[in-house]
Amino acid sequence: MAILKVARLGHPVLRQVAEPVPADAIPSPETQRLIDDMIETMREYSGAGLAATQVHRLVQIAVIEVLKDPRYPDAPEIPLTVLINPIVTPLTEQTEDGWEGCLSIPDMRGIVPRWTAVRLEARDREGQPIDLKAADFFARVIQHESDHLNGLVYVDRMRDLRTLTHLAEWNRYWLGATEQND
Numbered sequence: 203m204a205i206l207k208v209a210r211l212g213h214p215v216l217r218q219v220a221e222p223v224p225a226d227a228i229p230s231p232e233t234q235r236l237i238d239d240m241i242e243t244m245r246e247y248s249g250a251g252l253a254a255t256q257v258h259r260l261v262q263i264a265v266i267e268v269l270k271d272p273r274y275p276d277a278p279e280i281p282l283t284v285l286i287n288p289i290v291t292p293l294t295e296q297t298e299d300g301w302e303g304c305l306s307i308p309d310m311r312g313i314v315p316r317w318t319a320v321r322l323e324a325r326d327r328e329g330q331p332i333d334l335k336a337a338d339f340f341a342r343v344i345q346h347e348s349d350h351l352n353g354l355v356y357v358d359r360m361r362d363l364r365t366l367t368h369l370a371e372w373n374r375y376w377l378g379a380t381e382q383n384d
């Protein structure tokens with residue numbers, strides 16, 4: 203396994219659209235190694251998720267994981283989830299504002315509106331179909347990662363750029379004033 207280099211905002215690769223992974227390429231050693239490396243990279247940098255475009259690979263693969271953090275005992279947990287060729291469909295008209303960060307936009311946070319419930323259709327790393335309904339924080343992370351695979355980053359979704367803040371200032375002025383939603 204290897205820790206991969208993460209593209210930062212401004213790198214053109216973040217604005218490209220990823221290609222679907224053909225079904226017969228999912229079990230290949232190359233695809234499986236990429237998934238393992240993406241998981242390792244996400245964990246190394248304490249991300250909630252990582253999309254292949256962020257590690258310079260234009261394939262529709264994303265990984266998500268949120269572990270229990272003793273600093274945020276009330277924050278939701280998401281078990282390790284590997285998404286291949288995800289299709290995300292809103293299940294509601296309702297959006298909710300929440301804080302997001304991104305490994306490609308280091309040390310920043312911003313408030314982003316997201317659908318509160320989505321249907322997720324995808325394949326897992328064994329190629330098995332995933333078809334689930336996700337709500338709230340899980341739905342938010344799915345939308346964030348799916349956006350990456352379509353060349354979008356969270357700042358594109360912000361309604362008001364005045365909430366865009368550096369992490370140190372976020373800790374100082376915003377934490378506690380609003381719900382934490384990374």
Ligand code: NI
Nearest residue numbers: 303304305306
């Ligand atoms: Ni991101």
